[in-house]
Amino acid sequence: MSSDCGSAFIDLRAITKRYAGVTALDCVDFTVQPGEAVCLAGENGSGKSTLIKIISGVEPATEGTIHIAGEERTVLNPRISAAAGVMVIFQDFSLFPNLSVAENISFATQLSQHERFYKSGATRDIARKALDRIGVEIDLDARVEALPVAQKQLVAICRALASQARLIIMDEPTTALTEKEVRRLQSIIRMLKDEGVAVIFVSHKLAEVLEVSERVVVLRNGKKVAEGPAKDFDTQSLTYHMTGRDVPEVPPSDVTAGAETLMQVKRLTKADSFSDITFDLKVGEVLGITGLLGSGRTSVAKALFGLVAPDEGTIAVDGKPVPTGDPQAASQARIGYVPEDRLTEGLFLSQSILHNVAVGRLDTHSNRGLLDMGNLAGEASEWLTKLKVKAPDVHAPVQSLSGGNQQRVALARWLSRAPRVLILNGPSVGVDVGSKADIHDIIRNLATQGIGIIVISDDLPELLATCHRILVMRDGKIIDNLDGKSVTEDDLAHRLAS
């Protein structure tokens, strides 16, 4: 299966990694040839981040051997790994917001050359050369914090190139890019391959993965479950390998005919963010809002919940206007919002399940100033049962739960308020596949109970599996209003990116 390891740039043998009794990687072999583009695919929690951390020297492997450029490495740390030419471009790019573009690009190079003194001329030369190599133009003196996302990524790539990278690992490189930017990235990757630089592409976006990689390695639950030339895979077979099963999705049931309008959004506009957002949400309807990152979908979602104050436009629930730009008012109007980033925005990880659920109910549960904790606990444990959360009890801290169960706790907080409208931003991001199907079931169930649900997502199968109607956003505007039943995934993908 794997290529001859004599010439491999990276050769990992029987790598096992355990964290406090949890096996994150289980006897995985992994090789990369010079100039090869390999895609490392897998769901969240499959072990792909752990594998990357081991290659880049951030985490030591528990067992197994590592060869880089033919040399066995028993001790690996980020510096040794970088000196050998392994460069990781993390999802957050790991740049220094307070430093200039030139310095960001050349810093690592100068460190590896053991420079003691900082020479601004040499710094600019290194940066200029790296930028020229991929043929882009960025102001060398600009502070990185002022750059748009795509340019930050280019700076990160240039930094890797400047450091004589022989292997560039890109972690979810396309999440924040428009299609045009993705194409440019793909052409840069092809160019790097021609120069003999190997690329590992970590992604869960299947179409992109197959387009640029020669070989695909699929991880699941810490094990390598599939490996082969990219041309032998298609989206469907990849999904199968990543998830371990074909997951049949039940399409949503029809909205009850003549269902009344629940939420009205009119001409919602915010400069540089979104404009003229107008739609109705019916009782029991699941409405999808999709678009690329930067299309304004998340800003609209936040505006609906008062987290972003629109310049103009109105929101009404049951015909009553909801003050904009005020999350408390939105919450009063029984709008709920489950944010995209569960770990930083959605949950209080160190706090108990009880607290995480109860925080949504505080205004209704303070009896003469004092909280009725017994009642709150009872209610929380009721939701644990209803949503099938696997947890010892309501006092367990949320960080001890798996992704899927965490997401259910986040849902429970809003469900306990008996919401009229529930906004779910990326409801199954980072959730294992079994829970994903469960969460979709929950969404469909809630809709039949008469809750209006807005699903914001770029996971097209998810939208198709849950939504009655899908709004497509681009450049801050709604460009399509599609029927969830009649649209196909390819059609949707095309509309999204064109």
Added chain:
Amino acid sequence: MKQHTTPRDITAAPEFRLFLIAALVFGLMSVLSPDRFLSSQNLTSMAFQFPEFAILALAMAITMMTGGIDLSVVGVANLSAVVAALILTHFSDPSMPASQSAVWLCVAIAVAMAIGAVAGLLNGALVAFFGLPPILATLGSGLVFTGFAIAMTGGSAVMGFPATVALIGNAQVLGVPVPLILFALLACILHLLLTRTAFGLRVTMYGANPLAALYAAIDINRMLLKVYVIAGMFSSVAGLIIMSRANSAKADYGSSYLLLAVLIAVLGGVNPYGGYGRVIGVVLAVLSMQFLSSGLNMLQVSNFARELIWGVLLILVMVINTHAITALRRSAKPAS
């Protein structure tokens, strides 16, 4: 899937370690100097000494639970005390009958508390509405409050109170010193606020994750205002106790209490980044400090050595706590 054991075990709680420290210090001092440390005179004098900075530590603790800090507590305490003292010296005099001076005392207390509330409101507004880092907001406002106290008094002490003022700081009710009663009362109130009310839960949640608090539709600004108002009013109480015990008020009294309050709060297990803190921890930390101080005093150790020991204690506890926490994190690390 991963294993997780919730720390139900009481011995794993930081408060338990503090309890051991307090008991240990008490035991040690009792053994080293049994007749003097355990004398009722010493116990009473300890009970008079610690409430003033203990209350400041409570004020510090509640702001730390939100991930903030209040460097203006001593400034607020002194400003309140100075204003109360000016009221008392202007409108009453030592020869006044107790019933009459008691009225003026009540007025002075009310005004002092109001000053604490307004000062807290200002701090809260700076943090909540203007987005200043709490450390800078309260550093600046602390200077302003102290500055007002200086400007009002020209920097000298205000004295000459009616005898009723001594009630706050020097009297005993059923053998229990009034400052201790005040401290116990405030500690209970704060404990109830933090553990049994919606406000307290919001404070904890915001401290644990400010962003998630925003997404949970918590009215953060209102919560922060309340936190700093509470801290301000607690500081005023401390200021009044200091005033009564010193029988005077001055802009620079208790300047060593600021760091002491931070120290006690951190020693008491309050997470300076927010999200964790228990009143019982602060109380135990205060007791350890006081036992240590008094005991060292009995052993003829200078005040300066006490400062040294406090510092060592703080860093020691931080090393233990941090390493306990990292060990906990390591075991709870999700496999991804």
Added chain:
Amino acid sequence: MNGWLPKDIWTRNETLVAGVIVLFCVVATLSDPRFFTITTVSDLLRASIVIGILAVGAMLVLVSGGIDVSFTAIAVFAMYSSTVLFLAVWPEAPWPLIFAISIVFGAILGAINGYFIAFLGLPTLIVTLGTLSIFRGFLLTFIGSQRISALPPSMRDFSRGVLARGTTEAGNFYSIPWAALALLFVIIATWFILKKTMLGRSIYAIGGSVESARRIGINVKWTQFFVYVYVGALAGLAGIIHGSVGRMADPFSLVGLELSVIAAVVLGGARLIGGYGTLTGTLLGVALIVIVQNSLIVIGIPTTWQSVTIGILILLGTGVPAYRAKRAAARAG
């Protein structure tokens, strides 16, 4: 707009602070023409030396993303203990040696901070609060708590040395002491470290993002350790200058100044989150604080209002940028 000026010139703290200083000088000169003379300037300069050196150190810590409140205790400790040491063993020692020992003492105490912060990973504020108590407590308990005015003679010689002196036409005496050179030296050395060495750039990088710094292979621990040692050394220097110029080794002096020094640095545009801070800004901040402390009376504000004025300056100087950032974040959504 202005090709040779930074684009953000009008929104920088440096500009704001410089503006306030100019405004103050104009008002002061209008109300008292004697204000704007070389005498005042040399007085203010003399008052700025110790605070200035301390502020440069505090700035470095802020840039690295930490905060240090123990440097005043370090300064006093180094000054007092080196004075005591030389009085005991070699009172006739030349002042450069005494200074060097004080700097070494400072660096050692800084290394203690650095150990807890860089190698044990404790929060900087808590560690330095603790060591503030420890250094001060140790000094006063074990080394001494008496003021010493009989300093080694060479220290007095140092305080008499002047770079320039003279009398103005109005008959006012002015002088610029040798100590001003020390401030200049500290500024140049720190400028060189921050702008011309990879170490200095690493300090900025760590302040910008510790995680990123670690990932590209910056030795975060040793860089942080260096910062605290360097700050300790600067404190040692500032302390011994303070003692020499004041002709008294007072173990109770300086401590209590730490928050004012940090305030000066923050006024000059350094941010508590790390990564931002310039020497120009720091010196302007120091200048403003020193002017307010010394010359408030000239513009008709009684000295008793000094504290209020500095407090308000801090609130404005940090509040305006903070509020602007908050608004910008709200606009960006």
